[in-house]
Amino acid sequence: MSFLQIRDLEKSFGGLRVLKGLNIEIDAGGFLVLVGPSGCGKSTLLNAIAGLETIDGGDILLEGRSLTGLRPSARDMAMVFQSYALYPNMTVARNIAFGMEIRGVPKAERERAVRDVAETLQIGHLLKRRPSQLSGGQRQRVAMGRALVRSPRVFLFDEPLSNLDAKLRVDMRTEIKRLHQRLGATIVYVTHDQVEAMTLATHIAVLRDGALQQFATPVEIYNDPANLFVADFMGSPSMNLIPAVVERDGDGLVISMTRAREDALRLRVPQGLRRLYDGLGGRVGEEVIFGMRPEAIGEAAEAGDGDGGGVVSGECEIELVEPAGSDTYAVTTLGGVEVTARLRAESGVTAASRHVLTFALDRSVYFAPKDGTRLA
């Protein structure tokens, strides 16, 4: 049985339905990331788990027992807030110890716990200061300390890194990941940053307008997105989503993409890719959205090179080359949209010239243009 279970969860504010029948579950020690654009209901869901918001339907269970009606403090969860929510009138030490103070933990024990946590997070020298005397990164650490000082059954994080600068954000991300591995704690983590989601999660729940789009592991989300929204939202740089037409050529299928000033690029689907034949066979003559991760588009030394298995190739006009240190990104236009290929750093591709690109069709995905459902 799952450790934390969210069942058919409903929540409305006035007439506005903010959470629409969510079903999510996670095992003990899991790292669940709730991700989605701003306003999709992530914080509301997290607050519902914490008991800070009432729910209008469904249930939330922890270790098989319903949390409905339990006060936030009775749920044994710790939470880190986006604004850090440090008590401005208290010192760092008292901020961390406040929860224990309320529960009547003896002073000596409180002080020891604060010292331990301060050591873990390297904030020992800040204990006597007030929140207003701390930098953003230090506040973030104190907020973490307040959560870590207890050993709650679940840690809840609401966009804890979104107020930090880029460098600090990456550092803290690594640190949170390390903490998770060391403590083996169960974590529910909210972010709108899909990179954070991919790097931290054992499971990701993608939300949009309060509805669950996909709940899966990061690898599944990345390689096997449930719909166009997930494909577009997750991954950086984002997936190429190219308007294309499915054509029949003999007994094979062809993915055809228009190009400016030349014939359409036609990619023949290898017979071995049953998934594509099953999903697209009934769509001949129809338009689909052809999805390719940038790294699924590569570079071949010559035409024909790399063909075989699920990989086919085609010659394309390269418009732009962006070296990015470890990789080089090449941009061409297909089906009226810019398509990015991720090439090796030492790639010989140059701008404003023609090169043969390879398309790993075994990694391609297809969506219906109308409603974004996955076709293949």
Add this chain to the structure above:
Amino acid sequence: MSSSSRAPVVAPNRVLRACLYATLLVFAVYYLLPLYVMVMNSLKTLDEIRQGNMLAPPREWTVKPWGDAWSRAQIGVEATGLRPYFINSVLMVVPAVTISTVLGALNGYVLTKWTFRGANVVFALILLSCFIPFQIVLIPSARVLGFLGISGTTAGLVLIHIAYGIGFTTLFFRNYYASFPTELIRAAQIDGAGFFRIFWSILLPSSGPILAVSAIWQFTNIWNDFLFGASFGDFDSIPMTVALNNLVSSSSGVKEYNVHFAGAILAALPTLLVYVLSGRYFVRGLTAGAVKG
């Protein structure tokens, strides 16, 4: 900038500035003149007031009018001076200010952080009480006080002032707490703090400026109130303002203007002091948003 072009820029500036200061000075004198007249005449003998001009400083300084006003002047039937009524006022103002401020703070806390269906309607109704004229409630108030058996007592006056003050104090605290970060309340809830603990440990320590605003506002209004005091005060609960009126308008004997001036200053002194001592908190509280999280 060259020196030739500087002169025309600065000159009108100077003139403007001079005009500004002159105007300010005129207004300052205008506002201070009554106080000056009161202080000077409260330090003269009655004879001197009768002969001389009001603006002249005393030829013969005396503090006897102050002593008379405070403890010897005839007010009502007895020659007690203003002292007992000053004490009445203090006994009325302190609990009335404290309780109305505390209730306003609790109202503001509930209306912003523990909102319920219809909270805005409740707030609108509370706010409405700020706009009800005193005269309208006089008779209902008298009946309520009679029903409670506290007519003519200080407790009765305290109750009336609390009821009338809650609208204002609620408005102050609600607007202040509206910008108080809700995440702080939530963090405290997670930490296990309850309704009053959060109020006491999280909200109140950050409420200094608005507490000052509420206390000054209430103190000034209640201390200066005349109508309720005159309507509901009795022998042992008449406040300072009403006693001052009785002193000034008592028909027996000669009019001791110097004593009247001294008494008027005594009656105004507490509100003046409160404003001088904490006026800057008042300004700060009115302009400040709440704490950053």
